[in-house]
Amino acid sequence: MNFSNYLKFLPIVASLALLSIVGFNRLIDPFALYGGPLIEGVNIHKTAFNRNTRMSKAAAIYQQNPLAIVLGSSRSERGIDPSHLGWRVNPVYNLSLSGADLYEIFRYLQHAQAIQPLKKVVLTLDFFMFNASRSLINVNKNSFREDRLAVNAEGQPNPLSWNDLLLTLFSLDTLVDSIGTVTEQSVATNKSQFIAGFNKIRSYGVKSIYNKGQRQSFLDTEKTYFNKNYDQFSFRTPRRDNWKIYQRLLLLSQQQGIDLRIVISPSHTRLFETIESKGIWDKFEQWKQQLVALNESVAAQQGKPSFPLWDFSGYNHYTTEEVPALGDAETQMQWYWESSHYKKELGDLVLDRIFNYKHPERKIVKGFGVLLNSENIETHLQSIRKNQQQWRMSYPEDVAEIEALKK
Amino acid sequence: MLFNSYTFIFLFLPIVLLGFHLIGKQGHHRVAIAWLVGASLFFYGWWNPAYLGLMLVSIFFNYGVGVALGGVPKQPNKKPILIFGVIVNLGLLAYFKYANFFVDNLNNITGTNIVLEQIILPLAISFFTFQQIAYLVDAWRGETKEYNFLHYCLFVTFFPQLIAGPIVHHKEMLPQFAKDVVYKLRSKHLAIGLTIFALGLFKKVVLADGIAIYATPVFDAAEAGVMLTFFEAWGGALAYTFQLYFDFSGYSDMAIGIARMFGIRLPLNFNSPYKATSIIEFWRRWHITLSRFLKDYLYIPLGGSRKGKSRRYINLMITMVLGGLWHGAGWTFILWGALHGFYLIINHGWRVIFKGENKTKIGTFSAWVITFIALVVSWVLFRAQSIEGASTIFKSMFGLNGLSVSERLIGKFGGAEEWLLSHGVVFDGFFHNNVFGINPYSGVGWTVALLLISASLPNTQQIMRCYRPAFETYQGEIKRLNYRWLEWRPTKIWGIFTAIIFVLAVLGLTRVSEFLYFQF
Numbered sequence: 069m070n071f072s073n074y075l076k077f078l079p080i081v082a083s084l085a086l087l088s089i090v091g092f093n094r095l096i097d098p099f100a101l102y103g104g105p106l107i108e109g110v111n112i113h114k115t116a117f118n119r120n121t122r123m124s125k126a127a128a129i130y131q132q133n134p135l136a137i138v139l140g141s142s143r144s145e146r147g148i149d150p151s152h153l154g155w156r157v158n159p160v161y162n163l164s165l166s167g168a169d170l171y172e173i174f175r176y177l178q179h180a181q182a183i184q185p186l187k188k189v190v191l192t193l194d195f196f197m198f199n200a201s202r203s204l205i206n207v208n209k210n211s212f213r214e215d216r217l218a219v220n221a222e223g224q225p226n227p228l229s230w231n232d233l234l235l236t237l238f239s240l241d242t243l244v245d246s247i248g249t250v251t252e253q254s255v256a257t258n259k260s261q262f263i264a265g266f267n268k269i270r271s272y273g274v275k276s277i278y279n280k281g282q283r284q285s286f287l288d289t290e291k292t293y294f295n296k297n298y299d300q301f302s303f304r305t306p307r308r309d310n311w312k313i314y315q316r317l318l319l320l321s322q323q324q325g326i327d328l329r330i331v332i333s334p335s336h337t338r339l340f341e342t343i344e345s346k347g348i349w350d351k352f353e354q355w356k357q358q359l360v361a362l363n364e365s366v367a368a369q370q371g372k373p374s375f376p377l378w379d380f381s382g383y384n385h386y387t388t389e390e391v392p393a394l395g396d397a398e399t400q401m402q403w404y405w406e407s408s409h410y411k412k413e414l415g416d417l418v419l420d421r422i423f424n425y426k427h428p429e430r431k432i433v434k435g436f437g438v439l440l441n442s443e444n445i446e447t448h449l450q451s452i453r454k455n456q457q458q459w460r461m462s463y464p465e466d467v468a469e470i471e472a473l474k475k
Numbered sequence: 476m477l478f479n480s481y482t483f484i485f486l487f488l489p490i491v492l493l494g495f496h497l498i499g500k501q502g503h504h505r506v507a508i509a510w511l512v513g514a515s516l517f518f519y520g521w522w523n524p525a526y527l528g529l530m531l532v533s534i535f536f537n538y539g540v541g542v543a544l545g546g547v548p549k550q551p552n553k554k555p556i557l558i559f560g561v562i563v564n565l566g567l568l569a570y571f572k573y574a575n576f577f578v579d580n581l582n583n584i585t586g587t588n589i590v591l592e593q594i595i596l597p598l599a600i601s602f603f604t605f606q607q608i609a610y611l612v613d614a615w616r617g618e619t620k621e622y623n624f625l626h627y628c629l630f631v632t633f634f635p636q637l638i639a640g641p642i643v644h645h646k647e648m649l650p651q652f653a654k655d656v657v658y659k660l661r662s663k664h665l666a667i668g669l670t671i672f673a674l675g676l677f678k679k680v681v682l683a684d685g686i687a688i689y690a691t692p693v694f695d696a697a698e699a700g701v702m703l704t705f706f707e708a709w710g711g712a713l714a715y716t717f718q719l720y721f722d723f724s725g726y727s728d729m730a731i732g733i734a735r736m737f738g739i740r741l742p743l744n745f746n747s748p749y750k751a752t753s754i755i756e757f758w759r760r761w762h763i764t765l766s767r768f769l770k771d772y773l774y775i776p777l778g779g780s781r782k783g784k785s786r787r788y789i790n791l792m793i794t795m796v797l798g799g800l801w802h803g804a805g806w807t808f809i810l811w812g813a814l815h816g817f818y819l820i821i822n823h824g825w826r827v828i829f830k831g832e833n834k835t836k837i838g839t840f841s842a843w844v845i846t847f848i849a850l851v852v853s854w855v856l857f858r859a860q861s862i863e864g865a866s867t868i869f870k871s872m873f874g875l876n877g878l879s880v881s882e883r884l885i886g887k888f889g890g891a892e893e894w895l896l897s898h899g900v901v902f903d904g905f906f907h908n909n910v911f912g913i914n915p916y917s918g919v920g921w922t923v924a925l926l927l928i929s930a931s932l933p934n935t936q937q938i939m940r941c942y943r944p945a946f947e948t949y950q951g952e953i954k955r956l957n958y959r960w961l962e963w964r965p966t967k968i969w970g971i972f973t974a975i976i977f978v979l980a981v982l983g984l985t986r987v988s989e990f991l992y993f994q995f
Contacts, residue, residue: 072662074965078669081974089982119913240681240983280882288907295700 090237096246099124101233103131115252116245117262121145122172122211123232125163125265126179129218132264133184134161139173140192142166142267143333143408147415148190150264154423157187162265170197170310172212174317179217181324182225189321190422192331193359194408195343195352200308201300268412281396285406290342291473301348303355311358318366321375329422330363332356334380334414334436337387337459339407341470344456353449360445377440378422379448383455385433386414391466476521478729479680479984487518491634492736499658507658508625511737515632519598526597529567530632536563537607538627541614548617557615561608568604572596576804599638601801603631605768610645612772619645626652635733639726641744642764647946648739657738666965667942668735673977674935675728680983681976683722686925689911689918690714690858696910697867698860704879706905708871709851710918714911715858716851717925720749723762728935731945743936743945746952749929752842754818754849755826763948769798788823792816802857807865811856818849843930879903938963 069077097104098116101124106112117124135157138148145164163176173191180186220226236242261268303310321328343352359377367374381387392399403414420427421437438448460467476483491514499507520527540560544553569577571594578591610630613619622630622645630648651657693711697703703711724745734741748761758766774794780787792813799812852872859865870876877899885902888895906915936944936953941962947953956962963969 069965069967069970070662071666071965074666074970075662075669077967077970078974078977081971082978085975085978086982089978235985238982239985240979241986243982 086238089243093237093239093242093246096249098242098245098249099127099236100131101127101236109253111249111253113249113253113261115249118267119245120211121265122165122213123216123236125161125165126176126216127232128265129161129163129180129183132159132161134159134163134180134264135184135186136160136188136190137177137180137186138162138164138190138192138265139168139177140164140190140333141168141194141197143194143335143410144190144192144331144415145265146267146269146405147410147412148192148266148419149412149415150266152416152419152423152425153427154419154425155188156423160188160264162267164192164265168197170313170317171308173197174313174320175214175217175221177317177320178219178221178223181320181326182218182223185324186326188327188329190329190331190419191317192333194333194335195355196298198303198310198314198355199298199301200305200310201302280394281392281399282401282404282406283391283394283396286336286338286391287469287473289406289408290338290470293342293346294473298346298348301351303351303358311362314359315362315366318363318375319370322366322370322372328375330359330375330377331418331422332359332377332379332381333408334387334410334418336389336391336404336407336410337383338391338466338470340381340383340456341460341467342407342473345470345474356440356449357445360440360442364442374441376422378418379438379440380418380421380436382435382438382448382452383459384435386417386436388459476518478726478733479676481981481984484676484981487514488733488736495737496658496660500660502658504655504658505625508629508652511634512625512628512632515629515634515637518634519632519637522598523595529597530599530603533564533567533603533607534628534631536560537611537631538624540611541619541622541627544611544614545619546617549615553615557611560611564604564608564611568600570594571600573800573804602636602638602640602642605642605765605772605801606631606644609768609772613645620649622649633734633739635730635739636741639723639730640762640764641727641730641742642768643741644764644767647742651739659738661738663942664738665736667939667944668732668737670732670963670969670973671735671935671939671944672729672732673973673980674938675725675730675732676980677976678721678725678728678935680725680980682925682928683718683720683725684983684986686714686721686918686921687718688913689921690718692910692912694858694860694864694868696908698864700863700867701908701910702876703868703871703910704903704905704907705871705874705876706879707908707911707915708868710906710911710915710922712851712855712868712872713922713926714918716749716854717922717929719854719857720745720929721925724748724934731935735944740943740946743947743953745934746936747929747934749847749850749926750843750931751846752839753846754815754822757846757850758815758819759949759952765798765801767948769794773797788820791819791823795819806862807856807859810862810865811853814853814856818853847930874899877901879905879907881905933961 094102095104096111098111098114099120100114100117114124136150136155137160138144138150140148141164143164145162145166148162148164150160150162161180163180165172165176177186177189214220215226216232217226318328320326340352343349356379363377364374386403389401389403391401391404402411404410416427417430417432417436419425420430421432438444440448476487478484491511494510494514495507498510516527516531519530537560540556543556544560574594575591578589581587582589610619626649629652630643630645633643633648636643690711693703693707694715697708697711727744731741731744742764744762744764746760746763748757751757751760774790777790777793778786779790782790793816795816796809796812799808799810799815802808802811852869855868855872856865859868879901881904882902886892912918933956937956938961940953940955941964945953
């Protein structure tokens with residue numbers, strides 16, 4: 069072959085290679101973006117779906133046009149079931165995003181609302197989402213992209229929003245995930261499965277749970293509150309004002325007539341002890357006060373009733389569930405994976421409560437879920453403080469264990 | 476504009492190449508050069524047109540000073556002109572690259588509160604400053620010939636080497652522009668250039684970016700104060716070691732390949748540095764054009780090794796610390812340079828003590844291992860954003876955070892388990908912070924694969940050796956392969972190989988970036 073034949077040969081081989089790769093990606097569709105045949109043993113389980121839920125969930129909204137959604141972090145992604153009977157609308161999609169911050173939540177609400185006006189939204193809030201100085205924002209930065217959403221932050225249609233479909237076809241990462249999808253089909257049923265955006269996990273991802281038991285998972289979670297992410301907890305930084313975003317979210321929901329239910333996550337009491345130990349309890353209380361105040365002020369502005377805001381974070385029968393001893397890998401907790409992630413069983417009770425749904429086999433112990441408003445907030449916070457004192461006296465070892473994480 | 480972008484590969488490069496050869500074919504060589512200069516300025520201005528002016532001023536100034544210095548070599552009355560020229564160049568670099576760093580440190584030390592706006596570093600300023608300082612020094616020495624201004628502009632701005640090197644020398648470049656053969660489109664150059672470019676693009680996009688996802692979160696976690704495990708720290712440091720090499724050498728390969736499509740040769744910049752068995756050898760293989768510059772224009776003018784042993788070591792240290800600072804304005808870079816200065820001093824001292832000893836296979840292998848580990852350690856300083864971040868990683872790498880191994884090993888050590896536990900070993904998993912990528916074991920796979928590639932496979936220049944891909948700085952440095960069939964020829968097999976790696980690399984430009992599960 070001489071040089072000029074070599075130069076003619078290259079584009080021919082390159083085009084063939086390109087076509088086969090793109091065709092393969094299209095067929096396997098590892099992120100469930102393009103639709104198309106689902107073949108048993110080939111691509112029926114989309115095992116790569118959760119590798120980038122910010123992309124795949126944004127696309128799923130186009131395909132499923134949900135009338136109701138769940139917004140929140142990985143807590144609600146694993147805990148709030150779209151097939152719960154209390155929803156009374158269909159379809160429901162769980163649009164929660166791992167490690168979401170408030171801005172992302174607001175943008176995904178806009179996205180879903182633009183594609184299909186929503187009837188119901190359950191918004192589950194975690195304290196960490198409101199930390200504007202959280203360096204995790206930088207981690208999310210890579211997978212959170214504004215231009216893939218249906219509208220921009222001002223609500224105007226986004227011309228680039230379908231870009232993902234084309235770009236991912238022509239991508240080496242997609243090829244790797246396509247191959248992964250095919251090879252993982254046989255073991256896929258053991259892994260997490262996503263149904264309408266809900267992560268139906270069967271076992272918890274952290275391996276130590278099997279060896280040191282769930283208490284180790286609790287400790288692993290609590291430890292993260294002592295790294296730098298929480299050193300400067302603030303609701304506002306020069307580049308991010310979470311209260312403003314919260315207001316915009318409320319305003320959008322009021323104006324569009326969405327039935328919004330706000331939920332403060334039912335995390336385990338050990339997480340609240342961690343917040344106390346970190347020295348940011350005052351911020352935690354301020355957070356709830358402000359959630360209530362803004363909810364009411366935006367409603368008043370619009371001349372409408374405020375949204376129901378439920379606090380599940382107190383000290384009650386569920387949140388104080390006993391944690392098995394360190395090394396006890398046998399005992400499985402009924403309600404929790406670890407301090408901040410609750411199980412679907414508890415999530416079902418949350419939904420029962422906020423939808424006022426009566427399940428024949430489920431009963432809610434009194435004190436789980438308190439509707440907050442400006443009249444009861446202060447007494448509510450006081451009673452939590454009182455309960456906290458009692459809890460600390462009853463569980464001195466847990467308190468000491470968390471205190472020891474400080475160093 | 477980056478080489479690894481669709482705009483560059485599918486628009487800019489084909490258009491510039493076509494234009495250059497169409498003009499050159501007509502015999503309008505000056506116009507063709509002007510076309511290349513214009514294209515290079517566009518390439519530079521794509522990033523931020525505001526700094527185009529700065530580069531042009533720098534070019535005019537240095538060309539003028541060069542003319543003033545020309546003529547009889549080393550005229551004493553012209554030395555002030557040289558000093559003036561060098562100071563202006565360094566001053567410009569100092570202002571744009573180091574002013575913020577200097578003011579921050581001044582504020583820290585003296586407690587003052589001088590506010591200086593964040594100065595944006597103009598792209599490539601470090602490279603074009605050095606190239607032109609070399610030019611001025613050589614003009615004073617009388618080593619430059621009568622150069623045409625247009626040729627000089629191209630020497631500084633030629634886009635393949637403009638933003639990330641190789642740092643070219645006027646003696647290599649300028650004579651090439653005067654040759655007539657350059658202006659004819661040759662399928663030979665195109666085929667060779669394209670192949671080298673494809674290899675470089677693959678190294679950068681698939682290999683470097685592929686392993687980066689294992690390095691970045693580890694360094695980010697260290698900055699956030701996460702207590703890394705021993706294996707996470709080493710995993711992150713090793714991953715970065717390979718990321719940097721494949722990134723930078725891939726970029727150099729791309730530069731060499733692109734230039735070759737125009738019939739221009741660039742100097743070799745990387746020659747399998749991780750095969751080095753000493754730090755001295757490493758610096759003859761890593762970023763060769765920079766070491767060459769530092770040696771010729773800093774180390775030797777400082778006195779080199781001509782002023783006695785202790786002065787030699789001092790000179791080495793100064794050269795390496797300034798070399799470190801050249802890479803970036805920060806204490807981590809200064810420390811990185813100092814560490815390499817220290818390595819080199821030990822290396823030279825060792826050679827003095829063990830002169831004449833025979834080399835054994837095991838000795839060579841140990842030397843390679845020690846050299847490689849020393850390099851991995853130094854890259855931590857190079858990558859970390861702060862001294863605290865680096866020291867967090869070092870603590871874990873040197874076992875100060877204990878050793879955590881897999882839970883599956885519980886009960887596997889028999890009687891030794893008690894002893895291990897009492898000596899700080901815990902069974903919490905090799906990678907329990909979840910920061911060494913989403914799947915740590917695939918990270919281990921990547922690390923091993925890239926170690927094998929960089930330490931045992933032939934490099935781009937060896938594969939392309941039959942066609943003299945690059946200028947050698949040290950004669951004979953591109954070693955002939957033992958297996959001739961591995962040397963590139965325009966054959967079907969090589970065509971298939973090149974086309975496939977090119978397609979994979981181009982598809983790699985679209986990243987479906989994964990969310991890194993960072994405890995939330």
